[in-house]
Structure formats: structure tokens, C-alpha cells
Amino acid sequence: MQKNWWKILSFLILIYTVVGGLLMDVPRLFILNETIRNLYFHVCMWFGMMILFLISFIYSIKYLSGFNLRNDIFAHNFAAVGSFFGILGYATGTIWANYTWVTDQSQSLGSILKEPKLIGAAIALLIYGAYFVLRGSFTDMDKKARVSAVYNIFAFAMLFPSIWIIPRLVGSLHPGAPGSESGNPALNFKDIDSRLRMIFYPAVIGWTLLGVWIATLKIRLQLIKDKSLLHE
Amino acid sequence: MNKLFRSLLLVVCGLLFNAVVFAQDKPEMADVMRSNGKIYVVVAVCLTILIGLFIYVFLIDRKISRLEKENN
Numbered sequence: 001m002q003k004n005w006w007k008i009l010s011f012l013i014l015i016y017t018v019v020g021g022l023l024m025d026v027p028r029l030f031i032l033n034e035t036i037r038n039l040y041f042h043v044c045m046w047f048g049m050m051i052l053f054l055i056s057f058i059y060s061i062k063y064l065s066g067f068n069l070r071n072d073i074f075a076h077n078f079a080a081v082g083s084f085f086g087i088l089g090y091a092t093g094t095i096w097a098n099y100t101w102v103t104d105q106s107q108s109l110g111s112i113l114k115e116p117k118l119i120g121a122a123i124a125l126l127i128y129g130a131y132f133v134l135r136g137s138f139t140d141m142d143k144k145a146r147v148s149a150v151y152n153i154f155a156f157a158m159l160f161p162s163i164w165i166i167p168r169l170v171g172s173l174h175p176g177a178p179g180s181e182s183g184n185p186a187l188n189f190k191d192i193d194s195r196l197r198m199i200f201y202p203a204v205i206g207w208t209l210l211g212v213w214i215a216t217l218k219i220r221l222q223l224i225k226d227k228s229l230l231h232e
Numbered sequence: 233m234n235k236l237f238r239s240l241l242l243v244v245c246g247l248l249f250n251a252v253v254f255a256q257d258k259p260e261m262a263d264v265m266r267s268n269g270k271i272y273v274v275v276a277v278c279l280t281i282l283i284g285l286f287i288y289v290f291l292i293d294r295k296i297s298r299l300e301k302e303n304n
Contacts, residue, residue, distance in 0.1 A: 007290075007293075011286050014282055014286075015279065015282065015283075018275065018278045018279055018282055019275055019279070022271060022274060022275050022278065023271065023275060028258060028259045028261055029259055030259045031259075032259075033259050033260055033261055033262075034261050034262045210289075213289060213293075214289065217289070217292055217293060217296055220296045220300065221296055221299075224296070224299055224300060224303055227303060
């Protein structure tokens with residue numbers, strides 16, 4: 001029980017996120033109105049994804065430095081849950097954009113599809129999709145682990161231009177683009193005041209911990225399955 | 233008389249314009265939902281889903297722990 005404290009912490013934080021996120025006061029903003037509360041859910045998915053991908057990246061490096069298959073299983077499952085968070089972030093983003101970009105700013109679908117943020121995020125997710133395809137195409141375990149670990153490092157490196165740099169350089173409706181007068185999508189967002197931060201930061205931690213929990217479940221199952229291969 | 237009427241019109245227009253600006257200054261929020269307490273229904277639904285999800289994950293966790301014990 002002692003090493004499970006973070007699971008309880010995740011549960012408590014997410015309860016706080018839902019209750020506080022829906023009931024506590026938020027800044028009154030044009031266009032966004034009450035949907036600013038999506039910050040506690042949509043943006044947290046992306047933050048969770050980035051943290052899970054970072055963990056996966058670290059395990060890939062660890063695999064390459066010692067060729068322990070255990071680290072490969074860790075890297076694979078953290079990337080899987082990270083991608084899942086990314087897909088959830090994308091799906092919630094489409095719903096949010098549908099009500100704040102299309103109707104209020106008289107944007108057509110064509111201009112939405114040109115959004116650099118959406119394209120960048122799609123590229124990043126597709127690169128991670130290719131990671132799983134690559135893994136599936138190997139029959140030899142060591143070769144699979146080695147090639148996919150190298151590819152995972154590349155995939156993580158591709159996150160930098162596709163979701164952190166390019167969307168900040170070109171105009172976009174998404175917060176964080178030069179046209180929207182805010183430097184950073186979430187952290188330095190001019191509309192994010194202390195009332196939002198009070199829930200947003202814990203929410204990021206809570207969602208990430210939930211993702212880590214699910215990833216560890218997948219890892220533990222895989223470790224039981226591959227017990228004979230791991231020689232432990 | 234004409235002058236007085238004109239200045240009066242100006243004041244009225246100014247007040248009206250002010251009201252329009254004031255209305256735009258305050259973005260619409262779901263205040264009705266909050267005042268009649270229906271927001272608590274939403275909170276209850278979300279909490280039920282969240283707690284259910286956590287119970288499910290917890291049960292899977294326990295099952296895997298049991299599997300690990302059996303395997304060792």
C-alpha cells in the first residue's frame with residue numbers, strides 16, 4: 001500500500017479537478033465563455049501525452065545503453081498510453097474548436113483544416129503511430145526492441161518542431177500562435193489567471209498520474225506474459 | 233430650444249451606446265445553470281463516471297497483483 005500513494009493522489013486530484021473545474025469561478029472571456037473550463041481536461045491530455053512520451057523516450061535510451069528487454073516493454077507501453085492521451089486531446093480539441101472557432105469567428109472548415117497546430121499534432125501522432133507499426137513488423141524480439149528504441153528517440157525529437165516550434169511561428173486560431181497575442185498555449189496564456197492555475201496545474205498532475213497508472217498495469221501484464229523471455 | 237433638444241439627444245444616445253458597450257463587456261456565462269443548482273447534476277454525473285473508472289482500474293490493478301503473486 002505504501003508505494004501506491006500516488007494512485008490515491010491521482011484519484012483525489014481528479015475528484016478535485018471535476019468538482020473545482022465545474023464549480024469554481026473562472027474568468028469571463030469572449031468567444032470562450034464557459035468553455036474555458038475545457039482547459040482542465042483538453043490541455044491536460046496534451047500535457048499528459050508529452051510527459052508520457054518523455055518517460056518512454058528515457059526508457060528507450062535506457063534500453064539502448066544496456067539492452068535490457070524490460071526497458072523496451074516500459075518504453076512501448078508508455079508510448080501507447082501517451083498516444084491514447086494524444087488521440088483524446090485531438091478528439092476533445094475538435095469538439096472545442098467546433099464551438100469556438102467555427103461559429104464565433106465565422107471560420108469555414110477550410111480555414112480550420114489549415115491550422116498549423118492541428119497539422120503539427122496530427123504529424124506527431126502519426127509518427128508515433130508508425131512506431132507501433134514498426135514494432136509489429138518485426139519477428140525477432142531483440143531487433144524489434146533495438147530498432148524501435150532508435151525510432152522512438154526520433155519520434156520524440158520530432159515532437160519539438162511539430163507541436164512546440166512550428167505552431168508558435170505561424171498564425172493560428174489556437175492560443176499560442178503569433179496572431180492570438182499569447183506566447184504559450186497554456187502556461188503563459190494571457191487569459192490564464194490564478195483562478196485557472198489553481199485547478200489547471202493539479203489537473204495536469206492528476207491526469208498524468210492516471211496515465212502512468214494505466215501504463216504500469218499494461219507493463220506488469222506484459223512482464224508476466226514475457227516472463228520466460230526476460231530470464232529473471 | 234433646438235440646442236437643448238440636440239444636447240438631450242446626445243445624452244440619450246450616449247447612454248444607449250454606453251449600455252451596448254456594457255453588454256459587450258460582460259461575456260455570457262452559464263449563470264442560470266449555477267443559480268438554479270443544475271450544475272450539481274453535471275458534477276454528480278462526471279463524478280460517477282470518474283469514480284467508476286477508478287474502481288475499474290483499481291480492480292484490474294488488484295487482478296494483476298494476484299497474477300504476479302501466482303507467477304512467483
